[in-house]
Amino acid sequence: MPVLQQLLKALKASTINVSWTFLLLLALAHMATSWLLMCLTGEEVTGSLALWLYFYVVTASTVGYGDFSPTSTAGQLVAALYLIPGGISLFAALIGKATVTVSHFWRQQMQGKGDYSDLTGHTVVLGCLPLTMVPLSTKRGCTIFPKAVRLANYSTRPSRRIMPPCWE
Template sequence: MSPFVRFLLRINHHMLQLNWFLLLMILVAHFLASWFLLSLFDETSLVAPNIYYYFYIVTASTVGYGDLSPETEAGRMVVSLFIIPGGITLFAAAIGKLSTHLVNAWRRSMKGQLDLSSQLDNHLVILGWHREATSRMIELIFGDEKRVKRDVVLVVTQEMENPDPERIFFIQTENLASKDACDRSGITKAARIIISAGNDDSTLAAALKVVATGTQAHIVCHFQKRSMADLLREHAPTVECHISHTTEMLVRSAQDPGSSRVQNQLLNTLSGPTQFSLQIPAEFEGCDFSTLISYFKAHRDALVLGTAESIHGEDLILNPPANHQVTGGQLVYYMARHRLHASDISWQELTKEAV
């Protein structure tokens, strides 16, 4: 490597250490100094304002189309000894800084080090990582093709990279119950939150921290022990708690063979009919449950399972009496091949059928 090349590389190394403002100032200074020197040596064809910026960029970046070139010996010396070497150094420094910035941003994103709070709204947050269970959870979320299209954010404590960078945002934190985890994942602006930490204690701590933020999101937690779920319900009755039903499922499958398949199908958005819910518009005048069942089956090939008054579904009634009144604002739980939205139902027609 020649001394001149080593000199340029050393200059470029120092340029990379500069901040963007100083680098821009040096580039402007080089641009103006080059114009001054060419003007000084009577390169009138190159220093016209509508020509010079093009000549400078093409020459300094060493693209060199050849359509413009200095006419005097002094002008050629300025180009070869000042404009080209300086341009190479400055352009390389700018490209190098930009590349470094983009690579670092990508690495931070993959490592979960970014603050996503300003980018997110009405999103879904998953707190906790279990290789198989969480991966399956993500597949089921995106398998619901007619779901409300919400961004999904995964928050973990493990040292890992984003397991699904094409579809989800990713945050790595030291503690799921920390302010850092809540702030960077935009908990207060989330619409849905799923909490399934490494153990029940961590899940409970994370749930209490999330509730304390005042978020209006629907929160769902998974516990191994019923006592921990009951404890959380005492402090946060609107949180939906799930516990393992393995024992109940074993007994039901033994007494009614195939019961586990029914349960799995109801929860699987990837194939076959699945259980969904929708909220009835507040202006709906009402009908009885038997009319609702008939309408859903006849017009949407969906099977109505039950209703609930609360948006969180704590007062769910499965298979209510035929004359049970269904009114605006209630939740309807049903089974269908695809999710139905309130806009998919002709509520006026349903009202007429109820008369």
């Protein structure tokens, strides 16, 4: 019994943070159990690995070209009640995982937390300067700031004129 409890605990931990490995194992388990059930019903598509893979992908994705289909009533029930719903669920899980992965990557990049270790010859500016910063002096039509450069040329107050920053 402790082995079963450990297995269920590991399964629960994997489903909370669904990983690509977990989804791959789930898809392989669904494919294997679908093959076993179809084999038990005596379907011809289980005779060849290539034919089974083709049948599984076409049926589970609900494309259904019509060239192969279960011939027995039991095989049709397995396809309708297990293979197709499982395939749709796996496809939805894969789409969801891909969406989360892409949005997480995009969010990390937008927050400046991406991996920039392969970039060279770039200037990194850290921090943000408030609009109330007082310049040291103004010359040649640009504002000189102490120890910082203002990157934004906008203001929340329309009457305030922001000068572009420049180096001394």
